[in-house]
Amino acid sequence: MSVELFGVLLGVFFTLAVYTFLYRENPYSRIAEYVFIGAATGYGIAYDLDWLKNQWVGTWSKTMEDSILFVLALLLAVLWYFRFSKRYFFLYRIPLAITVGTYIGLALRSVVFAQVIEQVRSTAALKVVGIDPWTAFNNLVTMIIVVCTLAYFTFTVRQEAAFWKPVNKFARYAMMIGFGSAYGYTVLTRMSLFIGRVQFLLGIPPNPPEAKMFFPWVALVLLGTLLGYDYYKKTKK
Template structure:
């Protein structure tokens, strides 16, 4: 009997999600809210567990790496400063870090593929071809 309760809950919520095919109704809204709440709760719990494991020393035992981890956590929390007008200026720092990192990674590939590789290919071409009459 106890095993049937989760099965019937799954059936109830699955039919609730499929009820949107008919039209939007309160049953769908309840099923949608429960689904999103469960998904967000699971994601938050996994993220907090990951942070706890990293902070407890499984990530690194050195003090320098723990300081680096703390700084990255602060920069990550600065993303949420965007939602408050008085702290909006803090949002620009992590945005600048992400944009700068992306541009740097893109420029590295551009320089290698469009500039250096062509110079190397040009340098590898022979200046003298056997049997060529020009220059003899």
């Protein structure tokens, strides 16, 4: 068996091993889970090291000052591993603080423009006259939903007056519809992931056609051993 063919066989085995979890938790699904985590971690580390090498060769090895900075950055990165030391745990906080600070700084410089101002501007610019009736209705509903939902989360005002009740009720319904839509998309994603694996198992191009050959046999072995073991345990009792 060639290496490529063995790779396909492994792919079929691990795909089906993961799905045996649907029957019950078992050694196959555990093996698949651990191998996946190990492989993903290995890939991550290998790619990060490769990037570091490229950075050294491509940029940081050119002058002495840059080289010193590069080594200092590496030493700083090593401090992450003090997370596992009780005695020197405090050292781990240094790279953590730098990372958190960098990310917050990067996000803060543009988050208001990206996620607040543009959205307010586009909602305020919605037209309800001089356009086709369906778009006008859609825009009107959007505006009402935005105002009501924002009002729902206004906690600085005591919402005791009578007019708050329908506003809050409408906001709740609007949010429920939003959550429902998000959930619908979640279902779509899960089904799509499953369909992707089914396409692999059936060897639909560009997936390797050999997968189709291995699929029934591997499925038979996995299901057979699981069902057989359960039957054996049941009869033994």
